[in-house]
Amino acid sequence: MPLVLPLLLAVALFCLGVYGVLARRNAITMLMSFELMLNAVNLNLVAFDAWHVDGLATGQTLAVFVITLAAAEIGLGLAIVLLLFRGHGHVDADAARDLREPADLKPLETGAEQ
Structure with missing residues (x-):
């Protein structure tokens, strides 16, 4: 199988x-879209590992680390x-801005600084 086919599939998944x-x-x-991008990277790693055939299986090893x-x-x-x-x-991502701390609050002081 030519190398171009898995690379085109990986480009489509990444896009x-x-x-x-x-x-x-x-x-x-x-989160699901981010997983699609990581799977595209895994596909690239395995495709280049199969194309290079060096015996070390570095692409497949890196793919396992990416999966982890x-x-x-x-x-x-x-x-x-x-x-x-x-x-x-x-679960609106724009509403996640409410989770951060307001800028006008001072951090708590510890007893060592006094």
Whole structure:
């Protein structure tokens, strides 16, 4: 199989992921789009590893690390989405700005600084 076919599929997946992250406001849809981008990277890694054939399987090893990183990212992302849904009743990404601290609050002082 030529190398161009998996690369074109990876480009299409990555473009769909970028569109989903930039155009959507739903946090779950943004997480799914980010996963699409990571899967496109994995497809590139495995395709180039199969094309290069060096015996070390570095592309496949890196793909396993990316899958592990994606699993950790989706766990943390879903925890943030659940926190947002419990607090506001929706998962709109624009409403996530309410989660940060107001700028006019002073940080707590510790006893060592006094």
